């Protein structure tokens with residue numbers, strides 16, 4: 486990597502200043518209309534370009550065309566409840582799994598990374614992971630075509646990380662990630678092992694693998710693609726989504742700042758309160774807003790509607806136009822969103838409760854619900 490490029494930090498909390506510059510610098514391809522229409526069905530994250538870029542998505546499109554096997558893989562660091570950022574990745578994995586009955590989802594519980602990055606002991610992260618998996622199932626993952634595992638218990642991943650380390654120099658890791666403590670480099674190699682797991686003999690051999698991630702995880706994708714070529718594996722494909730901003734808009738939503746994130750376990754009344762204090766693109770006074778219109782481009786409330794809570798494109802367009810023309814005030818949006826979110830949380834939490842036993846049995850029973 487040329488020295489004038491600042492590395493993206495997968496463990497950091499800052500938001501990129503400009504996605505287009507990042508795409509140019511790191512060679513990420515744009516998600517075009519042609520690509521989107523080549524999928525057998527669509528998703529709001531694609532249509533609205535929240536998923537804005539990719540690497541090698543044509544491998545997945547080819548597999549779909551041939552009705553061939555592919556894997557979609559992602560995961561979560563079990564440090565706390567699902568929040569809207571982790572929900573986005575879950576929704577993507579569910580969508581790409583749903584496109585073909587030949588698609589198998591691999592979901593990694595990154596408990597070794599939670600230990601390295603957050604100091605969470607494995608016994609503690611296990612309990613968190615059970616809840617995370619129940620969230621994933623409640624959102625709609627088809628458990629019959631999914632392998633869900635913990636890094637600490639998946640020997641193949643650990644073995645691959647070790648083998649891959651023989652082909653990577655310290656300088657390469659430093660160029661991709663910047664200067665870091667060795668535990669982060671080691672975690673990165675474990676993640677490469679996670680991404681390659683679907684291509685092992687035990688999981689059906691080499692095949693296209695799609696990794697839906699936030700743009701901040703691209704360093705892992707670049708490292709994995711580099712290593713795949715050295716080990717005669719299929720370089721993994723990736724789709725990149727914009728990072729979910731915290732409710733106050735100052736950084737990416739993360740478990741490091743609980744008051745500025747919304748989790749799927751929040752009490753619906755607490756979630757409503759959080760929405761009422763979220764950042765908007767509203768003006769200083771009602772009079773100004775009526776005269777100048779609001780700024781939905783800066784507004785976290787509008788972002789929540791776009792990314793998560795308004796499915797209907799016409800309805801979203803209406804909110805946008807009413808905001809721009811001053812016909813709508815921020816209170817209207819907040820009240821509408823609070824209502825939608827609170828109903829969503831109640832439904833989701835009830836569904837999740839009913840899936841806790843299945844989640845526990847998957848994690849404690851070897852990863853498969855039923856051998857795919």
Ligand code: SF4
Pocket residue numbers: 765766767779780781784785786787804808809813814815816818819
């Ligand atoms: Fe955001 Fe709605 Fe206010 Fe516009 S009116 S800035 S979309 S909250």
